[in-house]
Each structure stands twice: as C-alpha cells, then as structure tokens.
Amino acid sequence: MSATPLITIPARKGKAAFVAEGQHVKVVNTHGQQVVDTWAFRRDDMTEFMSMEHSRTAIGRTMPSLGQSMVTNHRRPILTLVEDTSGGIHDTLLAACDRYRYELLGCTEYHDNCTDNLAAALAELGLMPPETPSPWNLFMNIPVGPDRSLSFEPPVSGPGDYVFLRAEMDCVVAFSACPQDIVPINGVDCVPTEAHFQVV
Numbered sequence: 001m002s003a004t005p006l007i008t009i010p011a012r013k014g015k016a017a018f019v020a021e022g023q024h025v026k027v028v029n030t031h032g033q034q035v036v037d038t039w040a041f042r043r044d045d046m047t048e049f050m051s052m053e054h055s056r057t058a059i060g061r062t063m064p065s066l067g068q069s070m071v072t073n074h075r076r077p078i079l080t081l082v083e084d085t086s087g088g089i090h091d092t093l094l095a096a097c098d099r100y101r102y103e104l105l106g107c108t109e110y111h112d113n114c115t116d117n118l119a120a121a122l123a124e125l126g127l128m129p130p131e132t133p134s135p136w137n138l139f140m141n142i143p144v145g146p147d148r149s150l151s152f153e154p155p156v157s158g159p160g161d162y163v164f165l166r167a168e169m170d171c172v173v174a175f176s177a178c179p180q181d182i183v184p185i186n187g188v189d190c191v192p193t194e195a196h197f198q199v200v
C-alpha cells in the first residue's frame with residue numbers, strides 16, 4: 001500500500017489534504033498531549049461535511065467506538081474509526097476555538113485559533129470552508145460528569161499514539177493543532193505542540 005510522507009501539522013497551526021474513498025488517514029499525537037481539531041468535507045461539494053451532531057445520532061454515543069463511522073450533515077458515512085492506540089477519548093461536544101473564545105479568556109491581542117487555522121489550511125489547497133463545522137476534537141478529553149457538567153482535562157494519550165481513519169467518500173480533511181494555551185486541554189503545561197498525519 002503506497003503512503004504519502006508524514007505531514008506536519010505545525011504547532012498552533014493547521015494543515016489539509018485530499019483523501020480518496022477507501023484511503024486511510026493516520027493522525028499521530030507526536031508528543032502525546034496535543035488536541036487535533038479535525039474536519040472532513042465532501043470533495044465535490046464542501047457544503048456536505050462531517051457533522052458532530054449528526055454523528056452522535058448515528059453512533060448513539062458521545063464519541064465513536066472502533067468500527068463506527070462519523071457521518072455528514074447529509075447523514076452519510078465519511079470517516080470510520082478503524083484503529084486507535086490513544087485510549088479512545090475524543091471530544092465531539094465543543095466548538096472550534098476562535099478569536100471570541102480567546103477574547104473571553106482575556107486575550108487583548110490576536111491569538112492563533114482553530115477556526116482561522118481551518119480557513120488557512122484549506123486556502124493552501126485553493127479552497128474555502130462553507131462555514132466552520134464543529135470539529136471532531138481528536139485526543140481532547142472533556143468528561144461529562146454525573147450531573148452533566150463538563151470539565152476540561154489533559155489528553156489521556158501518550159507520545160506516538162494515533163488514530164487510523166478510513167475515508168468513506170472522496171474528501172478533503174483538515175487538521176488544527178489546537179493553540180489553546182490558557183485552559184490545560186493540551187496538557188498540564190499548556191504548551192501546544194506539533195502533530196502529524198499520513199494518508200495511506
């Protein structure tokens with residue numbers, strides 16, 4: 001099976017790639033504690049995209065088990081979770097971070113954010129997102145408590161852990177190494193790092 005080289009998702013930045021139906025994407029948490037916001041859009045009509053709210057209906061859970069498929073806003077499978085060495089904890093509940101999130105956290109100057117990273121990553125391919133769908137936040141650990149409260153915890157993954165996803169349609173996938181450095185979702189040190197992916 002041919003594979004592209006390992007592609008870097010730079011720390012605090014985004015990266016996108018085309019993936020054909022039947023190909024796989026391996027997303028590697030290189031340093032172990034980095035959240036990777038993940039999007040997938042149908043290649044020939046980007047208004048169809050992986051949707052967290054539609055996926056939760058399809059899988060009947062807040063995050064997929066092995067073999068389950070995330071679906072689009074047209075309820076068609078787009079990415080299937082084939083393998084996962086990271087502990088299986090990936091958030092589907094939270095929106096991508098954006099300038100407004102950082103302003104609310106007290107930032108007075110520009111802060112890198114996943115929303116802008118998605119747009120920049122797609123722009124490198126000559127594409128523009130129709131909107132910023134809620135991302136699949138790989139490795140993000142947002143437990144729901146018995147009282148349904150949320151907490152923001154460090155990932156349970158370790159260096160080199162990865163997820164292996166199968167594309168169920170021709171799509172463009174985009175990733176953002178989340179630049180969150182105020183809330184400890186990227187590890188207790190709050191230091192965002194690079195991550196990597198590979199199309200196989």
Ligand SMILES: [Zn+2]
Pocket residue numbers: 037096097113114115177178179180
């Ligand atoms: Zn983010």
